[in-house]
Amino acid sequence: MFDVNEVRADFPILSRSVRGVPLVYLDSGATSQKPTQVLDAERFFYENSNAVVHRGAHALAEEATDAYERARQTISSFVGAQVDEIVFTKNATEGINLVAYAFSNATDKARQGLDVDQRFVIGPGDSIVVTEMEHHANLVPWQELCAKTGAQLRWFGITDEGRLDIQPGIIDSTTKFVSVVHQSNLLGTINPVREIMDMAHAVGALGMVDLCQSVPHMPVNVQELGADFASWSGHKMLGPTGIGILWGRTELLNIMPPFLTGGSMIEMVHMDQSTYAPAPQRFEAGVPMVAQAIGLARACEYLSDLGMENVFQHEQELTAYTLAELAKIPGVRVIGPLDTRDRGSAVSFVVDGIHPHDVGHLMDAMGVAVRVGHHCCWPTCRRFDVPATTRITTYIYNDKSDIDQAIAGIKSAQEFFGASVAVSA
Amino acid sequence: MFDVNEVRADFPILSRSVRGVPLVYLDSGATSQKPTQVLDAERFFYENSNAVVHRGAHALAEEATDAYERARQTISSFVGAQVDEIVFTKNATEGINLVAYAFSNATDKARQGLDVDQRFVIGPGDSIVVTEMEHHANLVPWQELCAKTGAQLRWFGITDEGRLDIQPGIIDSTTKFVSVVHQSNLLGTINPVREIMDMAHAVGALGMVDLCQSVPHMPVNVQELGADFASWSGHKMLGPTGIGILWGRTELLNIMPPFLTGGSMIEMVHMDQSTYAPAPQRFEAGVPMVAQAIGLARACEYLSDLGMENVFQHEQELTAYTLAELAKIPGVRVIGPLDTRDRGSAVSFVVDGIHPHDVGHLMDAMGVAVRVGHHCCWPTCRRFDVPATTRITTYIYNDKSDIDQAIAGIKSAQEFFGASVAVSA
Amino acid sequence: MSEDLYQEIILDHYKNPRGKRVKIDSLAQSYQVNPTCGDEITVDVGQNSDGTLLVSYDGQGCSISQASASVMSELINGKTPEQAAPIQAAFMELMKSKGQLEPDEDVLEDAIAFAGVSKYPARIKCALISWMALSDAQIKASLTATTTTRDE
Amino acid sequence: MSEDLYQEIILDHYKNPRGKRVKIDSLAQSYQVNPTCGDEITVDVGQNSDGTLLVSYDGQGCSISQASASVMSELINGKTPEQAAPIQAAFMELMKSKGQLEPDEDVLEDAIAFAGVSKYPARIKCALISWMALSDAQIKASLTATTTTRDE
Numbered sequence A, B: 001m002f003d004v005n006e007v008r009a010d011f012p013i014l015s016r017s018v019r020g021v022p023l024v025y026l027d028s029g030a031t032s033q034k035p036t037q038v039l040d041a042e043r044f045f046y047e048n049s050n051a052v053v054h055r056g057a058h059a060l061a062e063e064a065t066d067a068y069e070r071a072r073q074t075i076s077s078f079v080g081a082q083v084d085e086i087v088f089t090k091n092a093t094e095g096i097n098l099v100a101y102a103f104s105n106a107t108d109k110a111r112q113g114l115d116v117d118q119r120f121v122i123g124p125g126d127s128i129v130v131t132e133m134e135h136h137a138n139l140v141p142w143q144e145l146c147a148k149t150g151a152q153l154r155w156f157g158i159t160d161e162g163r164l165d166i167q168p169g170i171i172d173s174t175t176k177f178v179s180v181v182h183q184s185n186l187l188g189t190i191n192p193v194r195e196i197m198d199m200a201h202a203v204g205a206l207g208m209v210d211l212c213q214s215v216p217h218m219p220v221n222v223q224e225l226g227a228d229f230a231s232w233s234g235h236k237m238l239g240p241t242g243i244g245i246l247w248g249r250t251e252l253l254n255i256m257p258p259f260l261t262g263g264s265m266i267e268m269v270h271m272d273q274s275t276y277a278p279a280p281q282r283f284e285a286g287v288p289m290v291a292q293a294i295g296l297a298r299a300c301e302y303l304s305d306l307g308m309e310n311v312f313q314h315e316q317e318l319t320a321y322t323l324a325e326l327a328k329i330p331g332v333r334v335i336g337p338l339d340t341r342d343r344g345s346a347v348s349f350v351v352d353g354i355h356p357h358d359v360g361h362l363m364d365a366m367g368v369a370v371r372v373g374h375h376c377c378w379p380t381c382r383r384f385d386v387p388a389t390t391r392i393t394t395y396i397y398n399d400k401s402d403i404d405q406a407i408a409g410i411k412s413a414q415e416f417f418g419a420s421v422a423v424s425a
Numbered sequence C, D: 001m002s003e004d005l006y007q008e009i010i011l012d013h014y015k016n017p018r019g020k021r022v023k024i025d026s027l028a029q030s031y032q033v034n035p036t037c038g039d040e041i042t043v044d045v046g047q048n049s050d051g052t053l054l055v056s057y058d059g060q061g062c063s064i065s066q067a068s069a070s071v072m073s074e075l076i077n078g079k080t081p082e083q084a085a086p087i088q089a090a091f092m093e094l095m096k097s098k099g100q101l102e103p104d105e106d107v108l109e110d111a112i113a114f115a116g117v118s119k120y121p122a123r124i125k126c127a128l129i130s131w132m133a134l135s136d137a138q139i140k141a142s143l144t145a146t147t148t149t150r151d152e
């Protein structure tokens, strides 16, 4: 197991103070902090090899292209993928939208009589299946696709315990696509994605998983998930902002219509029509986020050095501790599974009589950075009949003392507002 | 006027060697180098205020949001825009695609009976107008839009001198959209965009300009161009990779259907439908490129400190010198305007009997980084009946000695291949 | 620290909201939501026979948003649109001030307690949401002091 | 420096291309393009009565791509598919070697001159493009030594 103090030394920001007290950062589920190694890798690239990739023939351009493609290699190994299956996007949201647009573009082209793969053509009578615990990023694109094509959106609900309620009949012969989150960013629940992907494939539908909260926190092998596509962000796994990954099966990527079009994704361009390069170039139009890809590859190396099994183990311990400590405070209710079985380190809770915004504010006054709000899972909040939650998320640089400070913050909020404040409703 | 040597001191990469000789970087039209100030600004953000923007309430999140929105303010002032008119994208290519997708999405929604603005609904009988000198980024998205909707793509040709051939009747009552490049990245030609935008508006069409090669090199005020939309990249103007700008008139941005959907761009989300935030948030789905926005704002400040008039003046002088020196070499032909009137600093040329790839290679052997190929303007190459060109592009850190070295490189290529090499065709 | 934000006045209005869910003859209604946290508010405006304003609200949210709605209803109820306008403007101004403005107690009364909120960018929207709903409802009902004209 | 790349053999084949635009009875054709620079090549394959290969090409591009096509046609013309296969494989191998491989002159003959190209990533495609067109045309005409089977 790694030493948290050694890890912390790589993150200068963790030594700063906020509001006059030392920072306790418990918002890595929103975005992680970045180690010096990642920042150095980006900077080294800019100061030594910066040039345009895949378009130049001079020495710098060769170095830049090489660094960029080595980054793709490193990232693909990190998740057990083939290198050509890795498409660089700006964030996870873009990756999910890219797949949604494959459907609307194929559908538009089919209508114009162009030759497209029928698996991506969708319309009235077809359905798309998601869950009630999706992040808006894996919900709204499918709503939009349905609005544009006349397809129907369906979803699996959530049990009171915070587990997916996998009812039969939701995925059926009308289903063309299924997309589910691997680990909920609000509930912490880890879903049986393999089972759901198998259900999708059994009816001939394609399937996608949202890996935003799993790839940073546990060993993930994309081949084993049984999905056709996956998307996640770099900024939640020690990487820079502005980069995400779409993973897709090569056979599918190469028959999907392109998404963003322009330079570097073409094969041949005439004024009236063009042909396109195979994946991954096909989906990387324009000058890409080169420095960010290199930074993200360095982040993967950093995590591999710690060992993803260790990262998961470390967070499991912290999560167990967090759940236990929260259980001791009267008036605090956890939204999501109450033990660490099939659950990750995102722990959401509500405090009786105190709005999450106020809880968060009083924790912040003690230096504790947590997220309050609907966490881009508004429907999940409605399911549990709460306007919002306060959420603790941990990472490799957190230890039990951070949780202790968070607990102290919650207690101070209760004291401030009067443990059982009587707000006239 | 600024001192080029002082400027060069801010760019560590310019002191390195390639192939055993000092680097002469003449490929800024592809991507610019980055000054220490920009790299420091990004790093300062990561090491001090890194957090998720617009979603958090804790101290770091407030600082990050503030830094991100101040960056938007700085960038908007740099081009004379209102702050809400500035949308962050990953590159110029995304910005152009965003507008193209406004059309296809509005058209799809209209077909489903949803209420959309008619200016964005397009189909058979409608036309879109571009030019023969567009970068693929401002050509292929419109080809795709036409393929999906049945609209027709038309274009202005190019004169032998490399000027736009603005024939009447190309823009007519069928025209719904016109998009043109401000400065050609291959020819260097600066186009009369105001005139063309006025022609578009006269027939009720909307208009866009591609500012990739103008914003980095000359004073640009987006209000004065008379366009409705504009797009450009950060990496060509001293900024980081992975960031671009879409500028749009607020009235239009707010009635366009969204493009990428997900977190941070919503107003209200239910399982079955959502409503969206006003621009610019409406078009910034997911965690954005925060550090890159901050880096780009610092780049704008750096350029403002030099003065964009000075930058333009400096490059005009270098361009005049480049054109004069090239004119002295027998067998070298410039593709594009031969004087500095309405022309920027991208200078393309071909050398009789030597393929551009070979010219570029021998220049590279002398440390000179230039770009060879079709420069993502394949149709422009065809127009001039050349397979490719060699292109010199300059920036604030170049001086005449760089051009001298480039000229020496061209001559060495001629010597190597024999000044009038007789290749049997 | 927290004392900046949670003035006694605010806590009092939070615990004992005034004007919430009062039945009025509504001329117009505005529903506003804070998309970052899900806070919701509905404001109704009506008019007394003497032309003064009637305000009612309902909603859920944090102490700041609830207290602000309560203070707003207390301040605006019974004022003419002309009397209300400077109060509304002063409150908007205060919220933009980043803690740099000394609020005028004669105009803002209890609402001066929100001066500290303006130092916390993420909470400003909480304080403003009810006031924005009010303005929106007033425009819908045309009960604003100044008529808005549109350039075409 | 440039000597790495531009071996005498390459310059000679560039200036005096062999087998270019030779008229043959074509069984299959492949057109390839290098999207980064616009180089184009068309390769035709046919068969002599004794089963040996006939190769012709046409196109335009840099010295490396033109010389490579010329060397290829010289090496492959008149070989049986079985004889050609190891040469083709060795050339592909050489191009992937990043300058680390000592090419086998017995197999590659003039093509060993391209060893230096493998040090310049941006030029590898130039050297490979005609060979890729050849393989593609062979597959179309089924004139490859090994039959390609597909796993389903």
Ligand SMILES: Cc1ncc(COP(=O)(O)O)c(C=O)c1O
Pocket (backbone or CB within 6 Å): A263, A285, A286, A287, B029, B030, B091, B092, B093, B094, B135, B137, B138, B181, B183, B184, B185, B210, B212, B213, B233, B244, B376
């Ligand atoms: C004129 C022009 N338009 C568009 C682009 C595309 O920019 P990017 O690749 O950064 O999206 C470029 C640069 O490559 C350009 O020079």
Ligand SMILES: Cc1ncc(COP(=O)(O)O)c(C=O)c1O
Pocket (backbone or CB within 6 Å): A029, A030, A091, A092, A093, A094, A135, A137, A138, A181, A183, A184, A185, A210, A212, A213, A233, A244, A376, B263, B285, B286, B287
């Ligand atoms: C589960 C989940 N999905 C999707 C996203 C969206 O990621 P991004 O905003 O980086 O695109 C997030 C994070 O915000 C997330 O936690």
